[in-house]
Amino acid sequence: MPLTDEDAALLAIATLDPLSDAQVNANNTIKTIIASSDPFIGINELFSLYDVLYFRSLLSSRVEVSWSARLTLCAGICELIRDPSNGNKFTRIRLKLSEALLKYRPRTDVINTLLHESIHAYFFITTSWKHSRGDDGTGHGAGFLLLADAINNHGSYEITVFHTFHDEVESYRTHIWQCDGPCRSQAPFFGLVKRSMNRAPAKGDSWWIKHENECGGKFKKISEPDLTKFQVEKLSGLKRAGLQTNKIDLWVAGNKRQADVDDEQEEKSSRSTKRQNNTNPAIQTVICPICNRRVKADEINEHLDADCKCE
Incomplete structure (x- = not known):
């Protein structure tokens, strides 16, 4: 029988009191790295040290740790790898940290994420890939909480x-579609689907059938990120010309919308001035310095040019 998450967690926790010489050395090195002012943090070195300190040195030989530029919806992921030569069984793990979400955050967020994913990797390996998904299906059951709490208490971490970091995640969801059906006017999504990759809403989405039955509208893409210089260079001449035409069309449309706004504001201003003239005629007149008569402000020059013949 493979170990349960709880059993595996207890085995790891039992090694923390007392620490072995190897664990003491690893812990001291970790403290030195964390205390360093160097903004660069070597996740592979830290992972190896944490493996010795908290995970019984079971991870390094089977887990590959790397940064991922494509991971934008969560800070880290524990990815299982099958071996076709071994009956397509799981044999290794890729532990990926999101470069996009973590590169500008404090190093504590990087470390806590690294430890979080390491706990998942530890359970996959020690339970013969039977890591419990927990009551909510996310893999954060009793065993995960038990080991996370022990590590937090031991090293003052915040696993x-x-x-996920909501503001950062949102900033990468730049491919946007909007439905033209009734759901467009309904909170909280107002018919919007935002994604970090260019994958249009389709039957593969879990909510698609419900949307078809309750709304039935069609999705149209309304926003997407600009292509990188490298992506533009890879386009054919015809596609680049089309891209440039689209940019010009958008520029013209944008200027037309701005012109419409300017015209509308000018019209509103004109109507406001007329209302002021009708309600405050005194404000629109001045006293002639020669004849002391009140004259319309916009007619004072003609009045004076005529040598003030009103005397």
Whole structure:
């Protein structure tokens, strides 16, 4: 029988009191790295040290750790790898940290995310890939909480169940579609689907059938990120010309919309001035310095040019 998450967690926790010489050395090195002012943090070195300190040195030989530029919806992921030569069984793990979400955040967020994903990797390996998904199906069951709490208490870390960073995630969801059906006017999404990759809403989405039954509208893409210089260079001449035409069309349309706004504002200003003239005629007149008569402000020059013949 493979170990359960709880059993595996207890085995790891039992090694923390007392620490072995190897664990003491690893812990001291970790403290030195964390205390350093160097903004660069070597996740592979830290991972190896944490493996010795908290995970019984079981991870380094089977887990590959790397940064991922494509991971934009969560801070980290524990990816299982099958071996076709071994009956397509799981044999290794890729532990990926999101470069996009973590590169500008404090190093504590990087470390807590690294430890979080390492706990998942530890359970996959020690339970013969039977790591419990927990009551909510996310893999954060009793065993995960038990080991996370022990590590937090030992090293004053802040490993949490979820480590998504909502503002950063939102900033990468730049491919946007909007439905033209009734759901367009309904909170909280108002018919919008935002994604970090160019994948249009389709039957593969879990909510698609419900949307078809309750709304039935069609999705149209309304926003997407600009292509990088490298992506533009890879386009054919015809596609680049089309891209440039689209940019010009958008520029013209934008200027037309701005012109319409300017015209509308000018019209509103004109109507406001007329209302002021009708309600405050005194404001629009001045006293002639020669004849002391009140004259319309916009007619004072003609009045004076005529040598003030009103005397």
